[in-house]
Amino acid sequence: MTDVLAAVEIGTGEAVTFWVLGPIALAGALGMVFARNAVHSALFLVNTMLALGVFYVVQEAPFLGAVQIIVYTGAIMILFLFVLMLVGRDSSDSVVETLRGQRVAATVLGVGFAGLVGAGIARATQDLPVAGLEAVQGGAGGAADGNIEAIARLLFTRYLPAFEVTSALLITAAVGAMVLAHIEREPGSRQTQKELSRARFLTSEHPQTLPGPGIYARANSIAAPGRLPDGSPSEASFATGVEPQVVDELPPGGHSGGGWGPGAGRGDGPDGALGTTRGTGGELR
């Protein structure tokens, strides 16, 4: 036993990592409890989980560390966050106590529970000899020469039934959630995207998007309608509930039409401004 004890020695790097990341993990855990905003809580939890992942890596269990980060931090917490984001940004926790004395009781009970668990673990491991991961796994050059191989060997030999039962449990849970959330529809009662689009193109007056307002060079408001090639405003681009606005005509040349109408904007408006007036106007219509 003393040999093994001597073999397990905590290096400087490991100690430094522990004393740097330990407080960070603890701060994350406390922040998770005390943060008012649900998303902030989730982020503090992510922080703690990341720190745990690094701890695993430092303690020569790199596979466990990577899985901790990929599965818990990367997938499960993202799904948590996904739901929390849908709740809305401003929904902070209410500070009103619905049960009187609830907070004090929760604090006392929480601290007491933590104390009990901590003391229990401390007592149980007080004089336990430290074997080290290397020895547990069979040592270098032993049955398994590495963390990944050791885990794989144990998982697929001694713990195979537990592993299979756990996966069955997870699949059952996933299928159950799908069954509960699934809405059975009569086959054919719902038009597919293809049918909907075909129906829209075949029957609607205007299958494509309506033209946008005339936010071009001379106006900056949705009240300014878009213009057709002949310069008249496009009625389809009128914004709902806003009086269409007359936009300034283009410089010099003057506008012949005066106001909106099929003829407005023709004459020598834009072409006049460009300096060539030949070939426009009357010849077109």
Next chain:
Amino acid sequence: MSVLAATDQPTLEDFGTDVWWIVVIKVVGVFGVLVVMTLFAIVFERKVVARMQQRSGPNRVGPRGYLQSLADGLKLAFKEDVMPAMADKPVYFIAPVVATIPAFLAFSVIPLGPEVSIFGQQTPLQLIDAPIGVLIVLACSAMGVYGIVLGGWASGSTYPLLGGLRSAAQMVSYEIAMGLSIVAVFLYAGTMSTSEIVAAQAGGNELDFFGLTFQGPSWYAVLLPVSFVIYVIAVVGETNRAPFDLPEAESELVGGFHTEYSSLKFALFFLAEYVNMVTVSALAATLFLGGWRAPWPISVWDGANTGWWPLLWFAGKVVAALFVFIWLRGTLPRLRYDQFMRFGWKVLVPTALVWILAVATMRTVSREYDLSSGEVALYVGVPIAAVVLGVLLVASRRANRDTRIAALNAAAGSINPTEPEVLPPVRTAGARRRPAQRSGPARAEGGFPIPPMDLVVPPSPRLGDGEPVAAGSVVSTGRRSRPTPATEEPDA
């Protein structure tokens, strides 16, 4: 594996023994490589896409415009940093950092070359390797999702939130497909360390084809083609690149998750996206394209896999992978969101699972009967692949039958070839409907929108003689049949 390759090939024991200044040089080197590759990738992308669209692309800054992204980066740094009033300030600030740091971190396990000598120190051309090398890349990409999701949430605005939600769902689902596609590589290589995966692709794939013995390809892209294809598709989704760029679909979500970001924070998001692209390209080269080892015609030369030369082959492979990214962007339209998720969950993940099963079975069989992986690929893989491809071809032809016939009919002049019956009109609630367009021709009888038949193009003022272009003539609609002239006067 030849003796020469064996001496140069770093093993896991070679890592973690460097002098501190070598580590510093490597860290700075990796950072520099990524930043330079980002600057290069942006210009490269703009140039290539411009070429594909018959434009010239950026051509003002520097020689032939190659310093454009440097100028853009400097410009971004000097722009005003806007903090939206509704933003959640700490999270808004952290998000771009969270997106960027894992992107850089992931590249640390990519092997850039064999053992080289830096100032007299023998060291592998790779920052660090671990028994779980590739999992570090996966962990980093998992962390990178947080940056995008939090950026979308913290902006306090609708479009970024939608972009953030989309990216959360998208990256989690495509990460599964990506992880599953790599499993087959782990099975074949027998390791998760990047440098050892490269070593496992070093050749030695003897093929005995009816008496003829030759070296078969040993790249996993050839031996595990399904994995490679799934990996390529999944990482395009994972890096939010077109045609899977739904989190920042500019035609739907303005800018997506980074709509509210400006200045350096936006630059960080931009940087993270391109660094991720470079990283997954490098990982594709490492896992499937033989890593830094020279491709076939070059590998005949003995010195190809020694010294600093492999850095060049590796860079070439990464640039080729980046080109594929750009090519996809220049070619494919963006998928609809539901199609995209369905593709991920119902096609990629099941295919990957079945493929892993097949690969694991073949591994066991080849071990039992003492076959080389090349023989397995040749005698089992190729026939099965032929059968599967044949079935897929027939199935897709059958599935597309209606569309194909409709296209043929349309080409022959039919306007409404497949639907004699008209489906009931779909009307949205009346309140939001704007007045119907009064001017312009009403919808033509055909059904699908066609350009106005009597469109008259006004003459260009720049034409000196003012010759009206096709005044009064009918503009071609591009259909093969003669267009029917519009019967109604457009203006009421």
